[in-house]
Amino acid sequence: MSASDVEQWRDPAKTLCHCHNVSAGRVRETIADGGARSSDDVARACKAGTGCKSCLPDIETILEQERAARPGFWGRLFRFMRGSR
Numbered sequence: 001m002s003a004s005d006v007e008q009w010r011d012p013a014k015t016l017c018h019c020h021n022v023s024a025g026r027v028r029e030t031i032a033d034g035g036a037r038s039s040d041d042v043a044r045a046c047k048a049g050t051g052c053k054s055c056l057p058d059i060e061t062i063l064e065q066e067r068a069a070r071p072g073f074w075g076r077l078f079r080f081m082r083g084s085r
């Protein structure tokens with residue numbers, strides 16, 4: 001994944017799935033607020049990726065970004081124990 005691949009989806013208004021007119025921001029919401037953990041979860045939440053499927057690699061890019069930005073349980077516990085949230 002190149003830096004441009006990563007950066008292009010930082011704009012929440014940018015349309016990610018043209019088949020269903022779903023923005024990058026809406027996909028992030030399904031992950032951050034809706035708990036989507038896979039492209040199938042994202043598809044169930046907002047239909048992105050259920051048409052021609054050409055946006056699936058971009059959905060995976062956002063899933064990777066969100067996973068990296070949100071540590072799992074042990075990472076959160078470690079941060080809590082250190083006093084930094």
Ligand code: FES
Pocket residue numbers: 016017018019020048049050051052053054055056
């Ligand atoms: S662009 Fe997302 S399914 Fe076609």
